[in-house]
Amino acid sequence: MSLEALQAHGSKTARLELREVTKVYQKRRRTTVALNRVSFSVDPGKIIALVGESGSGKTTIARIVTGIERPTSGTVQLGDWQVDTLPTRRLREYRRFVQMVFQDPFSSLNPHNTVLQTLMRPLINHRHYSFVSAREQAFEIMNTVRLAPIEQFANKKPHQLSGGQRQRLVIGRAIAPEPQLMVADEPVSMLDVSIRADVLYLIDELRRRTGMSVLYITHDLLSARAVADEVVVLYRGHVVERGVAQEVIRHAEHPYTRILINAIPNPRRSQYQTTNQGLEPVQAMEEDSGLHSPHDFAELDGALKAVTTVPTLQTHATVGCPFMQRCPYATLQCVEQTPSLQGSMNHQVACWHACGCKGSEPNNV
């Protein structure tokens, strides 16, 4: 069956919907809130980019959506599948519909399996192809993900492929069972800049052709902008901003989103806008706040760890904006009240200063 034929099966695609998903990890008397009432949905054929740094909860979402973990509360639905209560024994069946592309193309392929074997297994397992037809279909997929000429690649093993080729193989394996949803977890972050576009646009092309949804997890807003229809920005397990990709990135309102945008290496901007111009919230914070104790030090990753790992008792008592400690615009309101997502469906932001921050001067709290 060709992929064009797959397209005809558009009815197979389904909508992914997360409602109020919360995930709490209990580990050695420490409670970590990895996700805090996260809601969003992915429509068939769309790419949603989940953006955030490590610790933001984006990987947890991937694990919950793929059934590896269950949410503490909230519901996750993919078409007819009630994912949050999915019994372990049905996981295998479910995975026909949800496939994953991994960050590291070097470790996600079994070094002992050839390209052909790698592509045939999901066909045989999930779609019960015979060996011969699986082989045919695998060739088809190789064409689709541009691992051509086929004869040359079919019997190669991963170590004989370049990074980009490996990632295309991984993508080919992921589309083999004709999933409804592809979860792509930082699929290009380990690849050279020069081949990122190739891989990203392949995913983009495939979702158009098959109608599957894509949950694209990244810390790179630029790539999100390039391929995603919508962007969800996560901070410490909270959705802080979401909306149509172009809207969110071009008119970012949440300070954190702006930090992320600012962190994208942009050679042209950097030389003409010298370091002291524009928004430098991180540095401003470092120098001003004096928060230099190791754990809530201004460095973002340190701060994330410190704040998301709090003692049990305080977990649910947490109020205020999750970003307040690092926010140069934080006010008393931010400490006392938790902001919720506000705005149109095209662009929502959870920030008390969302409208004013663009022009306002940083407050020194």
Place this chain on the structure above:
Amino acid sequence: MKGAMKVFSLFLTAGISASVLTACGTGGTPQGSHSTGNSTATNNGSAGNSLVIGVDNGSPTFTDNFNPFGPGNRIGTSYIYEPLFFVNSINGQVVPWLATGYKWQGNKKLILTIRNGVKWNDGQPFSAEDVAFTFAYLKQNPSLDWQGLWQVLQSVSVSGNQVTFNFKKPDVPAFYEIASTVIVPKHIWSTITNPVQGMNEHPVGTGPYVVGSFTPYQYTLKKNPNYWQASKVAVDKIVFPVLGNNQTAALKLSSGQWDWATLFLPNVQQTFVSKDPQYNQYWFPPGGIISLGMNLTKAPFNDIHFREAMAYAIDKQKIAQQAEDGYVAVASQVGLVLPGQKQWLNPSIPNQGVYAYNVQKAKQILSQAGYHTNAQGQLLDSSGKTISFNLEVPSGWTDWIQTAQIVQSSLKQLGITVNVQTPQYGEYSQSQATGQYDAALMAYGGTATPFTSYDTLLNSKYVMPVGKAANANVERWSNPETDQMLHSWVQATDSQAQLQDAYKIENVMYQQLPVVNLFYGATWSEFSTKKFVGWPSAANPYAPPAPYGQAPLMIMTHLQPRS
């Protein structure tokens, strides 16, 4: 004397078997002779008129225990406590010791005359009271009465220096058990309530020696100056170092660290004698019989022809040569330890009762009895079944294992498959007791009177149904005629009458082969005549040459300094 002597002989014979026997015998059993040795004492050997004896095995160190009743006592105990008579197990000769004489009144009353002028080594006088006390003490503490004396004894009474034993039923051979019972002082033991568990660190006996010094690695005995035959005792001091293990014990003996030892030494001429050819000597007299015991309740062992064929087919000479290094002789099938017990031998039995090695004859007997062989050379019985059996040997008894291997290869010539198995001793003895074995190598004989051997081997009163533990006659020989012969013997005080019964039983042994005798187990004894002479020898077999048991009492009163 069935108990003690049987055990004694068991150790003599089994003692050939390396290393494994425990100290769990009655007084004066060694730990197995081909055994263990240890430590030190190069300097001890040279001291004046002292003797270093490598016999006591501490494994690893000595417990200070000279309790004549308990298991696990020091070998030296038997140099301290004395019996009423010394019975020479080699030839059955009875030598008066603490008693000077005995006489039977009928066959249910035995009267012993006790020696005067003997003193305990604490200075107290020894008397007939002590003798009576000792036997009463055994009755009082049944766990001490291993020989089961009080199963036949009615009472023991004293009058003057005479002690009278009244029997419930006639048991003339029981004399040997009474004779060898060691006597303990009443004034000490009457207050000891738990004799088995006492350690008896300061033994008070009548014997030639008292404890000198004691360390966990070595103890010494020194001459008892008050000994009743002190003039005969030439050795002033005896040193018992810890034996250690096999290899080191042999190396120590070989390197001259000991004056007297009881070890199986391979190639003794080269490994011991040649190290000091002028003085180093050995004498390995036979002390028991090693036989192939069979479960007679099972086929094909219940077939006399089969047993006979085996007796011909087993290359006993090879066993004696290889398994026993040629130190022993092929055993007579009559069940006597020859030549020591030759006075008991039935002259009508040819070739002293030895079945010569003759495979042809064996095959002939088998085919006459309806056995035949198939194309693969396997022996089939009359119903066409192949014949194979397990042969059990205690684990670690290396010479027996070798013996079994030779039996195995011998019987292979007849087409019989033998599986040699080496279970632990406990399992080995248990499977015999309960009759769940096919065949096993066993030791018997070497008792002062052959009656004891025959009784335990053949008396049907010991037979238990398969599955229940039998204490003797484990091959389960059950024959009313044999029982009648034994019964007649037990009542006979007259030696001629005893001899007639013996002849009959020897015939049974020879013709019906309740067990197949293989070879004589030896008493190992290596000694140096550098300091002392007068050791027992084939020419003068006044005692077994063993440094354990009661033989040392005899030997220590015979040794003379080399002048």
Place this chain on the structure above:
Amino acid sequence: MEFLRRQAKLSSTPIEPVSRDSVSEQGMLKQPGFLALLWENRKARMGIIILTIFMLVALVGPWLAPYSLSDTNFALSHPPSAAHWLGTTQSGQDVLTQLIYGSRVSMFVGFVAGVLVIFIALLVGFLAGYFGGWVDEVLSLAMNVMLVLPGLPLMILIAAYMPSHGIWEIILVMSITGWAFGGRSLRAQMMTVVQQDYVVAAKFAGERPLRIIFREIMPNMLSYIIANFFGAVIGAVLAEAGLEFLGLGNPSITSWGTMIYWAQSSDAMLNGQWAWILAPGLCIALLAASLTLVNFGIDAVANPRLQEE
């Protein structure tokens, strides 16, 4: 002995499926096979040669041996001579013949016990490592306990209570007591592997656990398993010798262990039959050392840091 195995093993870093170092990847297009790499390692080569000799001797033993094993009709206790290169035993057997036949039993026991040990270790280690959770808790506890319980005394205790001591009983005892180390290291290895993306990917490809464990993961751990297997064989060969030496084996079979047992119980040293006691010990050591050397090689091949120059 065992100590060496343990430490040598633990030192190996997890085997990475592929090298990420693209520099080293280039020019390696025709990467030689595992065995070829092993052969290039000097120590492993030495080990392989010794091991192969032993294997061959064991295989063709009956043709190689100068005499029949059951032939006991030679002069007793003879020192080495032209007719008997290693002399004869006290019971008139040819020592060289025994040595050759002994290699069969010793290596059989070693390798069969090694297989059993590694089998249990694989099963326990893999299940614990793969499934984690309570399965891991229970199995790990069992492993840790077995690991700290001293092996030989435990073996002795079990063997002492065993009613009979054939080859299989010995193998059984060694398998029961010997698997924990392999289990532990395989578990640790499995735990790192199971988190690798390709295993997760296999789950997404719809593979079932057993297939993932044995078809996807095991090939990647093969060198590690082989090394563990050899370690288990070393342990088994030495343990067999130890048990036989103590008389807890079956002395009527001929193995290197029983040869030493017989030699020492026949006071071979006293008789100057040094070859009788020396040869089997040397063979044990050579065999164990050859396996150790091969393991060195496996380590070096599988672990880039240990690679030889």
Place this chain on the structure above:
Amino acid sequence: MLEVKDLWVTYKSRHGRPVTAVRGVQLTIPDNMFIGLVGESGCGKSTLGFAIARLLDGRRNEVTGSVVLNGVDLLKLDVRELRALRWKKLSVVLQGGMNAFNPVHKIQQQFMDAMRAHGNFTVAEMTERIADLLKQVQLDREVMEMYPHELSGGMKQRAAIALSLVLDPELVILDEPTTALDVVVQHAIVDMLKNLQRRLRFSVLFISHDLGLVLEVAQRVVVMYAGEIVEERTTATLLQKAMHPYTQALLDCYVDPQAEEVHLAGIPGTPPDLSLPLHGCAFAPRCAKVFAACLNQTPGLTFGVDGFVQCHLYTPQGGTTDEP
């Protein structure tokens, strides 16, 4: 000032062909200069950095050429001379900042080890110096007393940078110091580094695969491809007009995320196998402007006012008169 002349590094392999990862590199690092070294993975940039620092395992590779630091050829020094010079003149920050600290010693211990190796300091002096440096990299004084595992990745990398500065070296080589870190942290560290360099005036060789990042911090940029330096320019001129098609293509991979239309570009093809001899220009197979000469003639260096480029477009063969 450090001068690299005609540096070649070849990895020897027992199996397969030797890989020549650095091919005749010429490079000058003036004092007080922040130089960025960029290239795709496998282009030999880290090897170059390691070769300069003489940290390559001598048993596995062959280094020829010279690395002259203030008139001393580092490659010719014996172990003792080299050790004396290390860290005082030249220090490094490794990519695996996570593992750069000995896990069993406290952070300050490792600073002190480095200091003690090169001079006599009292504990008080050392403590003061360490505290000062930690402050410079915006770390708390308490970090001194901590063990490596108690620090986050970013903190460790800051500490590693501080460690590299402990003896006031003339040159610090940083090998992908932020690759393993999150974008925001990466940004912060790079900024800090830039400020430090401007303030303390040491030279930096900043090795990264990320041209965008390099352009943000470096004063000069060195672009490497297939073991060779294909372009070396000041950042400003490079941004105005990248000369080499490879540099151009790399630059094109960066777009403004806030632009109206965002389309990512890539470079088709893969870099050449460095175990094979190269014919012509190494980039030719992927180059959009390739022409006949590129395939069989190795381009020479074309020098301009502030750097050079290695491309036929700027040689007589290319026929272009474009001044670099």
Place this chain on the structure above:
Amino acid sequence: MKYFLRKAGFLILTVWIAVTLNFILPRLMPGNPAQAMMAKYAQQGPISPSQEHALALMLGLPTGSLWSQYGQYLGNLLHGNFGISYSFYPEPVIAVIARALPWTLTLIGLVTILQFVVGTLLGVYAAWNRGKKFDSTATVLFSFTSAFPYFWIALAFIYLFSYMLHWFPLSGGFSGSLSPAWSGAFAGSAIYHSVLPALTIFITGIGGSLLGMRNNMINTLGEDYILLGKAAGLPEYVIATRYAARNALLPIVTNFAMSLGYVVGGSLLMETVFAYPGMGYLLATAVSNQDYPLLQALFLFITVSVLLANFVADILYGLLDPRVRKGGVR
């Protein structure tokens, strides 16, 4: 602290398991040791039921249900009552062991530690001079020495040094003319007697320590912090010891603890050969004498000693590794 508690918990658990194993094992095996003992006594003559009872009491054979036996057994253990030795009758097992334990603890303990230290140091040296002469010779040589069975080395030593050369005594732990005491003469004799046994453990054991440390150290030498140490121009000895060896030692310590059981096992065989008055020789004689109470108690003592040593090593590990000490990873 938590680490410590966890390790202590594991210690208690393993001790309990060893104790229970010790209880169950004889009862699982076919053939009751007590009956075997009886059979042995029965060889000496028929045993009446009353005698059988006397014997059972004398030997302290267990009675009652399995659970009550278990309870009794645990109770006895707590009181240090391990029953009465069959082969040292009537000595209590505990007394027999008390005589042997110090020898083994001292000899094996000291030599094992010495062996570990020397082996580890040589391993460091070999790894640091990797590929050089010492390294290549040592790895092959020690692969062989560590492959020799302990008892075989012991046999060879006895033959060579004691029997042929008369340099050392043939067996035993001290001269028979001396009594164990805190005297110079006794100590001298004990040391003299322990030379060969010690050498045996040392030679067979050192290879393991050396090779283990070498491999680990080579691994550690590939770590970034070593490279950084070199780049920082640290003196070689600092890198070799405080950086490489210190870190390479960590897993070795745990391995050392785990392999203790095996070292002890090997040493037990060695003791048998030397008839050294320690636990190993006692164990061998208990085995050949079917002295089950002694056998069981010995197993328990050896096991508990090993477990304790393990525990100590674990604690040591905790002290060596700040990640554990400070409650970090692991």
